[in-house]
Amino acid sequence: MIRFFVLFLVLLALLFALELTPWAQAWFVVPWTNALATISTSIVTLFDPNVVATGKVMRSTVNGFAVSIEAGCNGVEATIVLLAAMLAFPAPWKHKWIGLAIGIVAVQGLNVIRVISLFYLGQWNHDVFEWAHLYVWQALIMLDVLIVWLIWVRRVPRIDDARSPPAAPPAFAGT
């Protein structure tokens, strides 16, 4: 457990520092944030055609209300936490890759819901928007990361079990 936490914290700090570099911002964070605005807008336009995306901004063409997706709301940090937690946990690599692929989709999927919900909450009530934006969704996204990790941890074989040879068949198995 101690090894896991130390490795988790080291990976978390390294990945976060990497995210802050101009290179990562230019090649990954900004394109991803713009894509998030585009994806969210594409979903919204299925039932509300009066929404457009410009860069990382999602805007209503009816009342001019807009949300800009900033650091902390693009799901990158949540993904980094999940990445560090799965890489640090002792599990076979195959399980890690599968877990990461499904986990990132789950985290980013909820983040799209966050962006869309905030877009409409902001048009309805500013105080509710602030509350949801600053506190509630932050907690929900972390809860999502924790749940994804817990589900994954339940499914991965213990590393000792994975390394040990399969148990000999019982005596009556061949009959």
Add this chain to the structure above:
Amino acid sequence: MIKSPLTRFILLALAWLPVTFAIWYFAAPILLWPAKLLINLVARTGFADLVRSVDLAAATVAFTTTLRPGSAQAGGAVSVDVNMLLYAFGLPLFAALTLAARQRDWWRALALGYVVLLPFIAWGVLADFLKNIAITASPLIASQTGFSAWQREVIAFAFQFGSLILPAVVPAIVWVLTHRKFLERLRDRRAVRQASG
């Protein structure tokens, strides 16, 4: 009847969140008062040349600095307000997770988590304050702080880490550490189910 302990835990955590958030919001001045004491202690010892006083009004920490808003001859002092709730939303999250796990000694975990989270709340608030006076303030004010370029970089990183990572991650870490038996049971039940299935 929900058979899966994990599903039950998730549903309970979601049910507890509105309750813990409401308690946290209305009790914030009391709950966050120890964090304010810690902030005051660090600010007055570590940044005594910059901070004149630290006050708490509701959930907002008001730093009164020794910095001048304009030229050295001008009167007044720069003050910075920081909303503590921005760095403390981990408290209701931790409480909801702890109550949802339904361990026998839940109150002990709750108390331990609260104490452990306080320094990280203080980190976020102090880093926010330093970022305000050293980085986002006008050059006239920022230059009075005396921070070098690399110190500003450290402040920027401490602020980013203290606002984007720590408030959400620390409660989860503390919860995992205080609920190892619960996690073991989750894994063991699945292993038993797989073996019997």
